[in-house]
Amino acid sequence: MNEESKVEHRWGMAIDLDRCTGCQACVAACHAENNLPLSDPESAAKGRAVHWIRVDRYYEGEFPNLRVKYMPVLCQQCDEAPCEPVCPVYATYKNPEGLNVQVYNRCVGTRYCANNCPYSVRFFNWFDPVWPAPLDLQQNPDVSIRMAGVMEKCTFCIQRIKRAEGDAREDGRTLADGDIQPACVQSCPAEAMIFGDLNDSESKVSRLAGSGRSTRLLEELGTQPKVFYLQRAK
Amino acid sequence: MAAAPELISYQQVRGDLWRPLSGAGPRYLAVVTLLSAVVLWGGIAWAYQLHAGIGVAGIRRPVFWAFYIVNFVFWIGISHAGTLISAILRLTDANWRKPVTRAAEAITVFALMIGGMFPIIHLGRAWVFYWLIPYPNSRLLWPNFRSPLLWDLTAISTYLIGSTIYLFLPLIPDIAQLSEHATGWRRHFYRALSLGWTGSDREWRSLERAMKLMAGIILAVAVSVHTVVAWDFSMSIAPMWHSSIFGPYFVVGAIFSGIAALLLVMSIIRKTMHLEKYLTPHHFDNLGKLLLLMSLLWLYFTIAENLTAWYGNDPSEMNVFGSRIRGHFSPYFWIMVLFNFVIPFVFLGIRRLRTVRTTTFASITVLIGMWLERYLIIVPTLSMPRLAAAWGHYSPTWVEISITAATFATMALLYLFFAKLFPVVSVWEFEPHSNKEA
Amino acid sequence: MEKEATIHALREMKANGFGADRLDVFSQEPVDLPRGLLERPARMSFASVAGAVIFCLLAIGFVYFTQYNYPLVTGGMPLFSFWATGVVFYELAMLGAILTTFFWFLRESGLPRRRRLAVPVVPPGAICLRVRCGPEQQDDAARSLRLAGAVNVRELEEKP
Numbered sequence: 121m122n123e124e125s126k127v128e129h130r131w132g133m134a135i136d137l138d139r140c141t142g143c144q145a146c147v148a149a150c151h152a153e154n155n156l157p158l159s160d161p162e163s164a165a166k167g168r169a170v171h172w173i174r175v176d177r178y179y180e181g182e183f184p185n186l187r188v189k190y191m192p193v194l195c196q197q198c199d200e201a202p203c204e205p206v207c208p209v210y211a212t213y214k215n216p217e218g219l220n221v222q223v224y225n226r227c228v229g230t231r232y233c234a235n236n237c238p239y240s241v242r243f244f245n246w247f248d249p250v251w252p253a254p255l256d257l258q259q260n261p262d263v264s265i266r267m268a269g270v271m272e273k274c275t276f277c278i279q280r281i282k283r284a285e286g287d288a289r290e291d292g293r294t295l296a297d298g299d300i301q302p303a304c305v306q307s308c309p310a311e312a313m314i315f316g317d318l319n320d321s322e323s324k325v326s327r328l329a330g331s332g333r334s335t336r337l338l339e340e341l342g343t344q345p346k347v348f349y350l351q352r353a354k
Numbered sequence: 355m356a357a358a359p360e361l362i363s364y365q366q367v368r369g370d371l372w373r374p375l376s377g378a379g380p381r382y383l384a385v386v387t388l389l390s391a392v393v394l395w396g397g398i399a400w401a402y403q404l405h406a407g408i409g410v411a412g413i414r415r416p417v418f419w420a421f422y423i424v425n426f427v428f429w430i431g432i433s434h435a436g437t438l439i440s441a442i443l444r445l446t447d448a449n450w451r452k453p454v455t456r457a458a459e460a461i462t463v464f465a466l467m468i469g470g471m472f473p474i475i476h477l478g479r480a481w482v483f484y485w486l487i488p489y490p491n492s493r494l495l496w497p498n499f500r501s502p503l504l505w506d507l508t509a510i511s512t513y514l515i516g517s518t519i520y521l522f523l524p525l526i527p528d529i530a531q532l533s534e535h536a537t538g539w540r541r542h543f544y545r546a547l548s549l550g551w552t553g554s555d556r557e558w559r560s561l562e563r564a565m566k567l568m569a570g571i572i573l574a575v576a577v578s579v580h581t582v583v584a585w586d587f588s589m590s591i592a593p594m595w596h597s598s599i600f601g602p603y604f605v606v607g608a609i610f611s612g613i614a615a616l617l618l619v620m621s622i623i624r625k626t627m628h629l630e631k632y633l634t635p636h637h638f639d640n641l642g643k644l645l646l647l648m649s650l651l652w653l654y655f656t657i658a659e660n661l662t663a664w665y666g667n668d669p670s671e672m673n674v675f676g677s678r679i680r681g682h683f684s685p686y687f688w689i690m691v692l693f694n695f696v697i698p699f700v701f702l703g704i705r706r707l708r709t710v711r712t713t714t715f716a717s718i719t720v721l722i723g724m725w726l727e728r729y730l731i732i733v734p735t736l737s738m739p740r741l742a743a744a745w746g747h748y749s750p751t752w753v754e755i756s757i758t759a760a761t762f763a764t765m766a767l768l769y770l771f772f773a774k775l776f777p778v779v780s781v782w783e784f785e786p787h788s789n790k791e792a
Numbered sequence: 793m794e795k796e797a798t799i800h801a802l803r804e805m806k807a808n809g810f811g812a813d814r815l816d817v818f819s820q821e822p823v824d825l826p827r828g829l830l831e832r833p834a835r836m837s838f839a840s841v842a843g844a845v846i847f848c849l850l851a852i853g854f855v856y857f858t859q860y861n862y863p864l865v866t867g868g869m870p871l872f873s874f875w876a877t878g879v880v881f882y883e884l885a886m887l888g889a890i891l892t893t894f895f896w897f898l899r900e901s902g903l904p905r906r907r908r909l910a911v912p913v914v915p916p917g918a919i920c921l922r923v924r925c926g927p928e929q930q931d932d933a934a935r936s937l938r939l940a941g942a943v944n945v946r947e948l949e950e951k952p
Contacts, residue, residue, distance in 0.1 A: 166414055167414030167415045167416070167417070167746040168409065168414055168415070169415075174743065176741065176743040177743075193741065193743070199868075202590075202591050204867065204869070205498070205500045205501065205869065205876070206500075206501050206502065206503070206589070206590070207498060207501060208486050208497055208498055208501040208503040208504050208507075209485050209486060209495075209497055209498065210495070210496070210497070210498045210864050210866075213864070213865050213866060213867045214865075214866075214867025214868060215865065215867065216865075220867075226485070226495065227478070227479070228477050228478065228479050228480075228482050228483060228485055228486070229408070229477045229478015229479045229480075230473075230476075230477060230478075230503055231413075231418035231419065231478065232501070232502075232503060232586075232590075234415070234416075234418045235418050235419060235590055235592055235736060236590045236591060236592065238591060238592075238739070238740045238741070239740075239741060240415070240416050240739045240740075240741050240743075240744030243415060244415065244418065244478065245407075245478070246407055246408055246409025246413075246414075247406070247407035247409040248407060267479075268407035268408065268409070268478065268479075269407065269408060269477070269478025269479035269480075270478060270479065271478075338740060338741075341591060364916035364917045365916075367916075368916065488854075488858060494862050495862065495864070496858055496859065496862035496864060498864075499855055499859070499876075499877040499880050500869070500873060500876040500877060504880065505879040505880060505883070508879070508880050508883040508884060508887075509879070509883045511887075512883045512884070512886055512887040512890070515887065515890060515891075516886070516887070516890040519890060519894045523894075523897070526903075527820070531820060531916075534913060549898075549903040549904035549905070550903055550904050550905040551903060552818060553818045553819055553820055553914060554816045554817065554818050554922075555816060555817040555818075555819075555822075555823060555825070555830060555832075556816065556832055556900070556901060556902070557901040557902070557903070558819075558822040558823070559822075559832050559834075560832075560836070560897050560900040560901040561822075561897065561901065562822060563834060563836045563837075563897075563900075564836065564893050564894070564896070564897035567836060567837060567840050567889075567893045568890070568893055568894075571840070571886060571889045571890055571893065572890075574886060575883070575886045575890075578879070578882060578883065578886070582879055582883075585879075782820060782821050782822075783821075
């Protein structure tokens with residue numbers, strides 16, 4: 121029976137900054153999974169590189185008491201996203217599962233949403249993407265290729281979410297915690313990233329989000345992000 | 355103090371103001387050719403951008419809006435020339451404005467047409483720009499009226515329709531008079547355009563009533579248009595954009611740059627069309643005083659905005675503030691202050707220095723300064739978003755520069771064509787045998 | 793000078809029984825006649841305001857009903873938000889005022905028209921007073937005009 125279709129999910133993520141080593145495996149995995157356009161050092165210097173998840177480095181203190189903090193920043197899937205009301209064609213909105221979705225074929229490319237995102241997690245396709253051989257053989261068929269002039273950003277690997285939900289519905293079971301892992305979560309060697317259903321109070325991400333180590337980025341702006349950063353309180 | 359304009363006979367008025375309409379000298383043709391070449395080059399640049407992708411422009415993450423939006427705001431600002439002169443001065447019965455109104459209204463219409471192109475040029479997928487327009491479609495999609503860009507669309511469309519009508523209405527009596535004296539294709543053209551105007555008192559009354567009403571309506575629309583353009587920025591939460599002062603600030607800046615544009619255009623047509631008797635030093639004196647007033651208002655708003663940001667000491671805002679005052683953008687900022695305030699204050703504030711030549715010079719510096727002001731509002735904020743990892747610097751490419759240059763050439767070209775078809779100083783409003791104070 | 797003579801002539805004509813609807817003053821510039829001399833009903837301001845109000849209501853209705861008819865996923869935001877879309881209503885109201893004023897002007901002035909009625913070509917600076925009357929009143933009218941100081945009196949046939 122369709123147990124799965126009765127459940128309402130609200131996807132969230134927890135990232136443990138005390139475990140993150142800054143290895144950027146999540147960045148590479150996201151590139152591979154989501155058919156991200158390539159860039160070279162020259163275009164990256166011109167600000168054209170696309171990294172749906174990036175690792176920000178923060179230095180604290182002076183040598184020899186230097187500490188580096190690594191912070192993977194991806195689309196925070198805000199509940200009160202500032203990018204949504206300003207799109208003139210409604211190309212970005214919050215879907216019933218709480219994900220902030222970007223509709224590629226509706227986007228006309230005004231780039232207002234990118235200006236309004238305080239986390240700077242939105243990326244624009246300045247040109248049509250080109251993958252030189254043999255990279256053109258490793259694209260993910262589940263993810264569409266974006267053309268020039270279209271905005272894109274992290275989707276919490278919505279293709280994996282949809283695949284898992286579909287499988288669960290067919291099998292007549294509900295999704296268990298840990299059934300879905302976006303590419304970044306799957307690839308993290310330190311297991312610093314946890315993904316799950318915030319509506320499920322027993323899920324790991326809900327427990328971590330409610331823990332004493334949990335903070336959110338730029339929380340004072342009232343965007344209600346669903347990515348929780350765990351760090352020991354100072 | 356410039357003298358009041360002299361009295362001129364009817365025949366001479368018509369002779370002087372209609373002479374430019376006949377024939378095109380070699381100098382005119384040379385200028386038109388040069389401007390057309392610039393416009394053509396801009397068109398090529400845009401076609402290249404459409405073909406290769408908008409990446410050929412210098413815009414980048416995080417500066418997603420740059421030259422094109424700067425130009426957009428700049429040209430919409432210029433369009434406030436006609437509003438101030440025609441509407442405010444008409445409403446207050448300031449008769450000295452009469453020779454100047456049509457030139458101002460023409461600037462408004464052309465500036466709006468040019469400014470309105472930029473929201474299309476800056477789109478990533480410009481060929482589907484019409485998706486912003488609400489029309490029934492089989493995909494059951496609808497635009498988002500919540501977005502300030504949709505407000506822009508309605509506001510600018512309304513203003514464009516309004517100012518075209520506002521330009522056309524007082525043109526009708528002049529066209530009717532021209533049609534009596536014209537020959538060939540022009541006669542048919544003017545006849546059709548004059549709608550059969552006969553000059554009866556019924557028509558005059560109606561026209562004057564309509565003009566009075568339109569002056570008030572256009573004023574209301576113009577204030578709202580530039581406020582809406584300002585709200586593109588202040589409705590965003592980017593640092594130093596989310597400021598309630600932007601609405602009035604932009605309106606003041608628009609009127610400021612509008613008067614400057616008008617002064618420059620007046621200076622040019624005065625020289626090239628020998629209209630010294632119609633656009634007198636008295637006009638330049640009055641407009642110069644208005645320009646000075648707007649300069650002081652602009653300074654007030656600039657100080658208010660920067661002082662509150664600095665005093666508030668919000669870290670994200672202070673980064674942007676610092677880059678403008680002391681950092682990467684400081685040369686542009688201080689040039690802007692020099693051009694927008696110091697030079698106008700000196701040349702327009704000291705009465706002995708306020709001549710036609712210095713007023714024109716001040717208006718050129720104001721135009722440059724106001725363009726820089728738009729640049730300094732948009733680019734520094736976007737260069738330094740809240741998360742420092744995303745900071746980046748913008749520099750324009752040949753595509754953006756070409757298109758910018760092409761818009762200035764387009765404005766000049768449209769004006770040249772206009773001046774050849776219609777008298778640029780309103781003939782029926784000019785009163786030769788006037789006993790009133792001009 | 794011409795203006796004084798015209799005003800005098802108009803008063804004469806009205807005294808002789810010619811109504812304001814038969815009198816027309818032609819000139820290449822607007823002539824400032826004293827109030828009440830040639831009364832023309834003016835409802836343009838009213839029309840303008842009415843146009844603004846109607847367009848505003850139409851705009852509100854348009855936005856409201858289309859946003860419900862094309863219900864896009866707004867993710868928690870209300871389908872119709874008055875204040876978030878208020879600017880659009882204001883602008884369209886102004887557009888209504890503009891278009892109403894323009895078309896009322898065309899209606900009130902009778903433009904566009906083909907020049908069917910006998911219309912004089914007035915030289916600049918001159919004022920022409922046209923009196924429409926039947927053939928029996930023609931001589932009276934002509935005499936009154938000359939007495940009032942008309943420089944040139946012409947009689948024209950009105951073509952049907």
